[in-house]
Amino acid sequence: xxxxxxxxxxxxxxxxxxxxxxxxxxxxxxxxxxxxxxxxxxxxxxxxxxxxxxxxxxxxxxxxxxxxxxxxxxxxxxxxxxxxxxxxxxxxxxxxxxxxxxxxxxxxxxxxxxxxxxxxxxxxxxxxxxxxxxxxxxxxxxxxxxxxxxxxxxxxxxxxxxxxxxxxxxxxxxxxxxxxxxxxxxxxxxxxxxxxxxxxxxxxxxxxxxxxxxxxxxxxxxxxxxxxxxxxxxxxxxxxxxxxxxxxxxxxxxxxxxxxxxxxxxxxxxxxxxxxxxxxxxxxxxxxxxxxxxxxxxxxxxxxxxxxxxxxxxxxxxxxxxxxxxx
Amino acid sequence: xxxxxxxxxxxxxxxxxxxxxxxxxxxxxxxxxxxxxxxxxxxxxxxxxxxxxxxxxxxxxxxxxxxxxxxxxxxxxxxxxxxxxxxxxxxxxxxxxxxxxxxxxxxxxxxxxxxxxxxxxxxxxxxxxxxxxxxxxxxxxxxxxxxxxxxxxxxxxxxxxxxxxxxxxxxxxxxxxxxxxxxxxxxxxxxxxxxxxxxxxxxxxxxxxxxxxxxxxxxxxxxxxxxxxxxxxxxxxxxxxxxxxxxxxxxxxxxxxxxxxxxxxxxxxxxxxxxxxxxxxxxxxxxxxxxxxxxxxxxxxxxxxx
Amino acid sequence: xxxxxxxxxxxxxxxxxxxxxxxxxxxxxxxxxxxxxxxxxxxxxxxxxxxxxxxxxxxxxxxxxxxxxxxxxxxxxxxxxxxxxxxxxxxxxxxxxxxxxxxxxxxxxxxxxxxxxxxxxxxxxxxxxxxxxxxxxxxxxxxxxxxxxxxxxxxxxxxxxxxxxxxxxxxxxxxxxxxxxxxxxxxxxxxxxxxxxxxxxxxxxxxxxxxxxxxxxxxxxxxxxxxxxxxxxxxxxxxxxxxxxxxxx
Numbered sequence: 029x030x031x032x033x034x035x036x037x038x039x040x041x042x043x044x045x046x047x048x049x050x051x052x053x054x055x056x057x058x059x060x061x062x063x064x065x066x067x068x069x070x071x072x073x074x075x076x077x078x079x080x081x082x083x084x085x086x087x088x089x090x091x092x093x094x095x096x097x098x099x100x101x102x103x104x105x106x107x108x109x110x111x112x113x114x115x116x117x118x119x120x121x122x123x124x125x126x127x128x129x130x131x132x133x134x135x136x137x138x139x140x141x142x143x144x145x146x147x148x149x150x151x152x153x154x155x156x157x158x159x160x161x162x163x164x165x166x167x168x169x170x171x172x173x174x175x176x177x178x179x180x181x182x183x184x185x186x187x188x189x190x191x192x193x194x195x196x197x198x199x200x201x202x203x204x205x206x207x208x209x210x211x212x213x214x215x216x217x218x219x220x221x222x223x224x225x226x227x228x229x230x231x232x233x234x235x236x237x238x239x240x241x242x243x244x245x246x247x248x249x250x251x252x253x254x255x256x257x258x259x260x261x262x263x264x265x266x267x268x269x270x271x272x273x274x275x276x277x278x279x280x281x282x283x284x285x286x287x288x289x290x291x292x293x294x295x296x297x298x299x300x301x302x303x304x305x306x307x308x309x310x311x312x313x314x315x316x317x318x319x320x321x322x323x324x325x326x327x328x329x330x331x332x333x334x335x336x337x338x339x340x341x342x343x344x345x346x347x348x349x350x351x352x353x354x355x
Numbered sequence: 356x357x358x359x360x361x362x363x364x365x366x367x368x369x370x371x372x373x374x375x376x377x378x379x380x381x382x383x384x385x386x387x388x389x390x391x392x393x394x395x396x397x398x399x400x401x402x403x404x405x406x407x408x409x410x411x412x413x414x415x416x417x418x419x420x421x422x423x424x425x426x427x428x429x430x431x432x433x434x435x436x437x438x439x440x441x442x443x444x445x446x447x448x449x450x451x452x453x454x455x456x457x458x459x460x461x462x463x464x465x466x467x468x469x470x471x472x473x474x475x476x477x478x479x480x481x482x483x484x485x486x487x488x489x490x491x492x493x494x495x496x497x498x499x500x501x502x503x504x505x506x507x508x509x510x511x512x513x514x515x516x517x518x519x520x521x522x523x524x525x526x527x528x529x530x531x532x533x534x535x536x537x538x539x540x541x542x543x544x545x546x547x548x549x550x551x552x553x554x555x556x557x558x559x560x561x562x563x564x565x566x567x568x569x570x571x572x573x574x575x576x577x578x579x580x581x582x583x584x585x586x587x588x589x590x591x592x593x594x595x596x597x598x599x600x601x602x603x604x605x606x607x608x609x610x611x612x613x614x615x616x617x618x619x620x621x622x623x624x625x626x627x628x629x630x631x632x633x634x635x636x637x638x639x640x641x642x643x644x645x646x647x648x649x650x651x652x653x654x655x656x657x658x659x660x661x
Numbered sequence: 662x663x664x665x666x667x668x669x670x671x672x673x674x675x676x677x678x679x680x681x682x683x684x685x686x687x688x689x690x691x692x693x694x695x696x697x698x699x700x701x702x703x704x705x706x707x708x709x710x711x712x713x714x715x716x717x718x719x720x721x722x723x724x725x726x727x728x729x730x731x732x733x734x735x736x737x738x739x740x741x742x743x744x745x746x747x748x749x750x751x752x753x754x755x756x757x758x759x760x761x762x763x764x765x766x767x768x769x770x771x772x773x774x775x776x777x778x779x780x781x782x783x784x785x786x787x788x789x790x791x792x793x794x795x796x797x798x799x800x801x802x803x804x805x806x807x808x809x810x811x812x813x814x815x816x817x818x819x820x821x822x823x824x825x826x827x828x829x830x831x832x833x834x835x836x837x838x839x840x841x842x843x844x845x846x847x848x849x850x851x852x853x854x855x856x857x858x859x860x861x862x863x864x865x866x867x868x869x870x871x872x873x874x875x876x877x878x879x880x881x882x883x884x885x886x887x888x889x890x891x892x893x894x895x896x897x898x899x900x901x902x903x904x905x906x907x908x909x910x
Contacts, residue, residue: 242768
């Protein structure tokens with residue numbers, strides 16, 4: 029077993045044991061923090077598929093995170109106000125059911141990723157970064173100007189949405205649900221990375237010519253990766269909104285995109301558990317430094333700068349001693 | 356809806372456009388010469404505005420405030436270039452994005468720590484306040500008109516700088532062939548610092564000038580930065596001409612879209628709905644413009660490289 | 662003739678005022694090695710780019726097995742049976758040698774959008790990949806990272822990937838470059854056996870290899886083919902000697 033695998037197992041054990049301890053020690057806040065970490069990790073696992081495997085530096089993943097959040101907010105809002113979401117040509121009611129909300133979140137963010145990808149993957153490099161950032165801002169301003177769903181103030185819901193057979197209001201049960209989903213997403217991501225698709229996508233990142241020369245279109249590979257990536261981040265967005273019982277334009281903001289990217293980088297780009305480590309560390313920093321100082325983003329900035337300039341491969345890279353993610 | 360209103364809005368669009376140009380010109384120069392994508396450019400805009408507001412508050416002089424904005428942003432730019440940015444030139448875009456994102460965090464929180472979260476106000480100088488009457492009887496704020504003039508003068512100055520001066524020749528050489536300028540015996544490190552400081556000064560100037568008609572606050576730079584990116588995507592990376600054309604297009608689209616789209620919508624639907632749909636569409640207008648350019652010319656109107 | 666596999670008809674390409682391809686027509690027939698030689702800057706690379714689809718000709722057309730592929734993108738030409746090797750190795754450097762070869766198999770098999778079965782457990786793909794590695798003699802380093810290969814090994818890997826495509830024609834851009842005398846000899850021996858499988862359009866500077874392998878040679882100078890014929894005809898062509906072989910022969 030490699031050191032990286034050992035580290036991964038340690039992380040999973042921690043994600044099981046710490047919330048369990050918190051449950052028995054009656055520390056619900058710790059469970060909430062762990063839930064936050066797990067959900068953010070999922071969003072970053074999504075980005076890592078585009079970024080780590082595909083080499084697509086998307087600075088607009090908040091679009092998908094926010095769409096997931098608004099899928100939750102809008103459906104739950106209509107359910108709690110007993111107003112239909114659509115009246116014509118047929119009636120669509122709101123819902124408080126998580127599985128339906130997740131489905132809508134995944135479909136909406138996939139669609140958005142498809143359209144944004146179709147446009148922005150015509151370019152590469154710095155253009156791609158700027159364009160994804162710009163589309164993120166478009167959704168941000170759109171959500172602010174859309175007064176039907178609270179505009180700048182966003183949408184609050186009174187009660188967390190339900191999942192069959194679980195009491196999602198109990199922190200530990202909601203955590204279990206999120207953790208289970210994260211594990212499924214990680215399983216999916218690891219299969220994807222080792223699949224023919226993952227091999228081709230990863231090769232297109234390293235040598236576009238090579239992939240074309242063996243009869244594949246890098247554009248299509250990247251578009252598919254972008255859609256998958258967006259869908260996962262969208263699912264995480266729905267969970268995140270449910271955790272907070274609130275969604276607002278902030279989920280669409282460029283800071284959100286930047287944060288999701290930071291999670292990936294802190295942990296280690298292209299590594300299966302990189303985003304998970306990044307999210308755990310990020311939430312701990314937020315909690316510990318946030319208590320110390322109102323200006324904790326300064327420390328985060330300095331830390332990020334040091335990681336970028338000196339620690340190639342993120343935390344997992346530093347711990348496992350392997351500087352690159354592949355091979 | 357009258358002709359007067361139209362002219363006034365076109366002027367507003369121009370004013371917004373030339374300010375965007377000041378941002379986009381620096382970004383595109385820095386990208387063209389050093390190959391660097393700089394997210395912290397918005398922070399330099401903010402630094403310019405804060406320097407101006409602080410000096411204006413202390414001295415009451417708008418001219419000194421502008422000098423402070425230029426100097427403050429240029430010095431901050433040069434320092435950042437020497438301490439951080441120059442380690443990023445050879446690195447890939449991902450590292451550049453992250454490091455400059457980290458700089459945003461540091462600058463924004465640092466400024467919040469120094470000045471607090473409340474907005475500062477920078478007053479329009481008395482000499483420039485109040486409206487002027489334009490030919491045709493249009494009353495238009497003198498200050499905004501001055502901004503258009505200043506922006507166009509800076510644009511002209513930049514074109515002259517790049518086409519006529521020694522440093523301009525070096526910049527153009529740097530854009531085309533990095534090895535060549537080394538061979539010419541140019542001190543590349545110094546050239547890069549100068550270009551970065553120049554871009555920073557332009558951003559700081561824009562921040563100070565706009566700061567007098569909006570509030571000066573932390574986070575004011577990033578929305579402008581992202582619009583400047585839209586400008587660059589439309590105009591083409593590395594092209595000053597593209598930055599100018601793109602900036603004016605974005606400025607006009609943004610301003611005119613906000614006024615006219617709700618009106619256009621009223622032709623199709625009831626007024627209350629039209630206003631909100633129109634406002635939503637207007638908020639997306641420039642991005643739709645960007646998407647259209649991407650479909651027609653993926654490298655921008657004046658760009659050659661991808 | 663009906664045994665023509667690859668054909669260019671009147672290819673023209675200008676870069677501004679510079680004519681890099683002037684009315685280039687050539688054919689590649691079943692079972693042959695057709696070498697294209699010429700001094701640096703003669704337009705060999707641009708010719709290859711046009712044949713493989715990375716550059717569109719201004720005029721003229723390219724046929725692969727009687728199908729006009731002039732407007733087709735690179736990946737479609739590969740699918741139609743054209744396999745190329747690159748002058749400067751284009752490989753996934755972070756991946757293992759085996760993974761690079763399997764990539765070729767994935768492209769050829771149309772399995773690129775399979776998302777779940779781990780690629781290195783797919784027996785069909787692995788079998789094809791290992792056969793290709795064995796044939797070029799890279800079996801021993803299959804698990805090595807590509808970045809750790811020697812220059813010569815990378816050239817062999819390029820050929821191995823091309824083999825996985827089971828192509829109708831090979832286009833090889835300087836496969837001998839940087840191989841050294843010994844490696845060059847081995848590659849020559851290998852390409853000699855390969856022509857039976859699919860004909861090879863060979864762009865090469867190594868004259869020993871060219872004279873040893875080629876059934877026909879075309880000489881490209883300043884964007885034009887100035888002579889085309891058998892090795893003997895080219896060796897004795899006074900125009901060629903003057904324009905190109907002058908200082909060597």
